[in-house]
Amino acid sequence: xxxxxxxxxxxDADLVGRSGGRRAVRVSTLRWVVIIGLLAFLIxxxxxxxxxxxxxxxxxxxxxxxxxxxxxWEAVASPTNDxxxxxxxxxxxxxxxxALSILIGVPAGRALxxxxxxxxxxVELLIVAPIIVPTLAVALGMHTxxxxxxxxxxxxxxxxxxxxxxxxxxILVMAGVFANYDSAxxxxxxxxxANGFKxxxxxxIPAIMPGxxxxxxxxxxxxxxxxxLTLLVGGGQVITLPLLLFxxxxxxxxxxxxxxAVVFIVPGILVLVFTSKHLSSGQAAMGGxxxx
Numbered sequence: 001x002x003x004x005x006x007x008x009x010x011x012d013a014d015l016v017g018r019s020g021g022r023r024a025v026r027v028s029t030l031r032w033v034v035i036i037g038l039l040a041f042l043i044x045x046x047x048x049x050x051x052x053x054x055x056x057x058x059x060x061x062x063x064x065x066x067x068x069x070x071x072x073w074e075a076v077a078s079p080t081n082d083x084x085x086x087x088x089x090x091x092x093x094x095x096x097x098x099a100l101s102i103l104i105g106v107p108a109g110r111a112l113x114x115x116x117x118x119x120x121x122x123v124e125l126l127i128v129a130p131i132i133v134p135t136l137a138v139a140l141g142m143h144t145x146x147x148x149x150x151x152x153x154x155x156x157x158x159x160x161x162x163x164x165x166x167x168x169x170x171i172l173v174m175a176g177v178f179a180n181y182d183s184a185x186x187x188x189x190x191x192x193x194a195n196g197f198k199x200x201x202x203x204x205i206p207a208i209m210p211g212x213x214x215x216x217x218x219x220x221x222x223x224x225x226x227x228x229l230t231l232l233v234g235g236g237q238v239i240t241l242p243l244l245l246f247x248x249x250x251x252x253x254x255x256x257x258x259x260x261a262v263v264f265i266v267p268g269i270l271v272l273v274f275t276s277k278h279l280s281s282g283q284a285a286m287g288g289x290x291x292x
Contacts, residue, residue: 052258072255109174153235166219177211
């Protein structure tokens with residue numbers, strides 16, 4: 001190779017390198033812009049709530065409160081406002097609903113994702129029906145049955161009725177997971193001497209864990225934020241945070257409503273933070289939603 005050709009090749013390599021470097025910088029910049037934009041979109045609605053919770057006087061056209069106070073947080077911490085009871089009830093209901101959804105949704109999702117059987121499309125339609133039908137219509141239809149069987153105005157009744165909107169999400173998520181799941185791994189584990197329990201523990205559960213976390217996150221948040229079903233079936237006897245929040249919001253006390261809204265939002269954020277490592281996990285069974 002002549003000297004001129006060698007210099008030309010080096011110039012081309014430098015040009016390609018600089019072009020690739022500029023492209024990488026543009027991609028990185030775009031990624032950070034998107035991340036910052038998403039964070040701003042998610043955090044922006046929370047900022048006024050936090051300001052309201054610490055405000056004592058906030059009048060138009062001031063962008064910030066003119067006076068601050070801890071009155072709202074003192075009211076939230078007061079036993080007379082039932083905030084602790086409502087938080088406890090909401091937590092218990094959401095956790096139990098999530099656990100029951102796992103027990104029911106994982107086997108149902110496995111059956112829908114792995115097997116083909118007559119009437120499968122009809123079963124899928126029936127599973128999705130509670131999501132399609134308006135919640136109020138479902139609640140009114142179920143309320144009569146709950147009164148007849150003594151489940152109305154009780155914590156158990158609220159837990160059962162929360163399964164109606166929450167369970168379909170768990171089943172559909174797990175069906176998508178198992179649609180990409182290779183059951184041959186379980187056969188290999190059993191051929192190596194693993195019993196059914198060890199196969200589930202060391203093969204199946206780790207493979208479906210990201211999908212299980214996603215489904216659990218959906219069901220927890222749906223149950224945590226449910227208002228209409230809780231009001232109708234609970235009959236005002238089962239107090240949850242959504243009921244308490246709506247009551248204070250309608251009362252016109254924006255400071256207490258803002259403080260309650262912050263209390264209402266925080267658990268969902270904490271659940272999302274603790275499960276985030278599983279949401280980005282690249283397990284074999286979570287290669288996509290799959291073809292149901």
